[in-house]
Amino acid sequence: MQQCQDGLVYELKNLRLELLTKSEELEKTSAELERLGLAERTSIAQREEQEKEEQLELEATASARELEMQREIMREAHRQFLSVLEVSDRSYSSLMSTLRQCGVAVDKNNESWKKSPAFEIMEKMRCTGQHEVWNSLASFEADRKTVVNCLRKRFDDALNFMCNHMNGLEEHHEQNLLAQKSEADALIAEARHRSSEKVSILNKAINDMKDEVAKHETAHNRLSKSHEALKKESGKLRGQLSDLQIEYGKKQDTIAELADNASVLKTQLHNCDYRLSETSQELSDANVHIEEKTRSIAEKDIQIEVLSHE
Known part of the structure; x- marks a missing residue:
């Protein structure tokens, strides 16, 4: 009986250790799989976002470089226009100075000067120069407006492209978030399923x-009844x-027979005492095993509560 009880206790301990080891291995494996999956998805999303950002930066840099080139062209055209205007002013001033040095009156209010051939020549030259300057200015203004409109159109196109691209990135990011959320929900459901399986296994072991x-x-009750008997x-x-000892005192003539009976009874009493001590020891061992089983059941109940909370 004692060996059977020890064997059962040993088997129960081995079963509990095996269950704990398997549960720890399952938890480690699930945690490692979740970590690897999340890390891979995060790295892929980050790499895609980085590539898109680099492409946008390259496009923005190209647009800015082209805009700077157009601005430089406009500044160069403006400098040329100013130089042409300055040359025209210098030519007109030089001609007026030459006429003054020659003694020609160049007073604008002088009627004789206005009727002179030199005045007509000067007016033609001045009108021609102003006309050319104004034509150059109008051409430059038209070119400037054309360039500005072209640059504005290209800037608007780039801005619209960037806005559409950002909207696409936001939609892609939202889709990634939804996919990650669905995967996380699936992992949580799987973890709950595994936890419920573990709880069922532990409940079976506890039962x-x-x-x-x-x-x-039951064995303890049987031992208790045997002990009482x-x-x-x-x-x-x-x-x-x-009774035999009293009879031995009264009957001296039958002392040998009574002595034999007494020795036999002593032997039986000794055997009974020995059996009584054995049953007492078995009863105490059974009590110890029952206490160990009760503590093990309490530990399993605590583990079930922890798993249920998780």
């Missing part, structure tokens, strides 16, 4: 242990021994 405890309690038998034998 088995409860059955074993019930068997041990041995106690009663020992009391009876002790009474018989006392």
Whole structure:
């Protein structure tokens, strides 16, 4: 009986250690898989976003470079226009100075000067120069407006492209978030399923242990009944021994037979005491095993509560 109980206790301990080891291995494996999946998805998304940002930066840099080139062209045209205007002013001033040096009156209010051939020549030259300057200015203004409109159109196109691209990135990011959320929900559901399986396994193990405890309690009850029966038998034998001792005192002539009977009864009493001590030891061992099983059941209940909260 004792060896059977020890074997059952040893098997239960091995089963509990095996269950704990398997549960730890499953948790480590699931955590590693979740970490690897999240890290891979994060690296792919970051790499795609980085490539798109680099492409946008290259396009923005090219647009800015082209805009700067157009601005430089406009500044160069403006400098040329100013130089032409300056040359025209210098030519007109030089001609007026030459006429003054030659003694020609160049007073604008002088009627004789206005009627002179030099005045007509000067007016033609001045009108021609102003006309050319104004034509150059109008051409430059038209070119400037054309360039500005072209640059504005290209800038608007680039801005629209960037806005559309950013909207596409936002939609892609939202889709990635939804996909990650669905994957996380699936992982959580799988983890809950595994946790429920672990709880069912632990419940089965606890029920088995409860059955074993019930068997041990039944054996304990049987041992208790045997112990009580041995106690009663020992009391009876002790009474018989006392009766024989009284009879031995009264009957000296039958002392040998009574001595033999007394020795036999002593031997039986010794055997009963030995059996009583054995049953007492078995009863104490059974109590110890029952306490160990009760503590093990309490530990399993705590583990079930922890898993249920998770």
